[in-house]
Amino acid sequence: MKTTYQTIIQNxxxxxxxxxxxxxxxxxxxGLVVEDSIDYYRLWYVYQGEGQIILNDRIFDVRAGHLVLLPPGTPQTFGNSERSIGIFWCHFRASLGDMQVFELFKLPICVIPENKDQMIGLFTKLIEAYHSRGITRELRMRSALLDIIACYLEHCDLSEQALVDNETLEKIDRVLEYIDVHLAENIGVEELARLVYLHPNYFIGFFKNFVGCSPIHYVNIRRLERAKRLLEETSDQISSVAMKVGMKNHYLSRLFKQVTGLSPSRYRQIFRSSYRGQFLEERGVPVDDDDSRTIF
Structure with a gap:
């Protein structure tokens, strides 16, 4: 998948x-039949049995092993056959900006995860956390839910064509590509807004709605990511790395320290040291490195 589309999805x-x-x-x-219109997401894992879901006049057959995600805001009908059906389930609400994720990525209603035991384990953790009264209840519920949603997304065949055909995403794609090509230069909101024929004030909200942060913050993120790669893969001086990502030396050092807790030079040293240790250990070579400073 195109790198900029991956960036859009990840953000x-x-x-x-x-x-x-x-x-x-x-x-x-x-023989159960239920008709409903909901304002929350439904997430099911069918443990046993089978049934049918009607959504927007389309019929979906679901059976044991299916992971089902039903969006809010649409009438839904569920019915099962003469046999009972066992379902792990949860209801949740989510905020993903002004556009619904189903509309944006054309996600499927149903996927089939490979590991049944994993899905049962995750839903069990979610249910146990829901019934808990401990102070970590919300964290454990969120953790289990995110793991389940991650499994769902990993089994979705996200269509790049669906993204290409989306006019709004095409605009964002144009902006992200421009940023990557011009990272070593000064990049202003005005010039980014001109790429998609929007007023700068409107463009900032438009960009943030899709990417999850302001344009300038995103530019700094991309610059930091490229600086990391240069530190990892080259022997360039820090000043040269800063120039290649469009930053002054002192600003790169300050941003690096703010985000990673390390200076650029220490980041390079620790990255290479830890990679060397992992490389040797994987080959059964003893590593004797007592430099405790590498964690600071």
């Missing part, structure tokens, strides 16, 4: 926030 889900409102395991009665 989109980086901003993902979800709140679980209910989690449980249910065995439905045979």
């Amino acid at each position: 989109y889900f980086h901003s993902f926030r979800a709140e679980v409102s209910m989690a449980a395991f249910s065995n439905t009665k045979p």
Whole structure:
């Protein structure tokens, strides 16, 4: 998939926030039919049995082993056959900006994870956390939910064509490509806004809605990422690295320290030292490195 599309997707889900409102395991009665219109997400893992979901006049067959994600805001009908159906499930609400993720990425209703035990384990953790009264309850619910959603996304066939056909994403793609090509230069909001024929004030909100941060913050993120690669893969002087990413030496050092807790030179030293140690250990070579400073 195109790098800029990957960036859009990664940043989109980086901003993902979800709140679980209910989690449980249910065995439905045979012949059950339920019609509903909801304002939250439904997430199911079918443990046993089979049924049908009608969503926007489309029929989806679901059976044991299926992981199902149903979006809010659409009438839904579920029915099962003469047999009962066992479902791990949860309801959650999420804020992903002004556009619904289903509309943006054309996500499927149903996927089939390979590891059944993993899915059962994750839903069990989610249900146990929901019933907990401990101070870590919210963290553990969120952790389990995010793991389940990550499994769902990993089994989605995200179509690049769906992104290409989206006019809004094409605009963002144009901006992100421009930023990557011109990182060594001064980049202003005005020139980025001109690329997509938007007023700078409107462009900032437009960009943040999709990428999850302001244009200037994103430029700094990309500059820092490129600086890391240069520090890892070349022997360039720090001043040369700063110039190649469009920063003054002192600003790169300050940003690096702020984000990683390390100066650029210490980052390079620790990265190469830890990589060397891992490389040797994987080949059974003893490593004797007592430099405790590498963690600082």
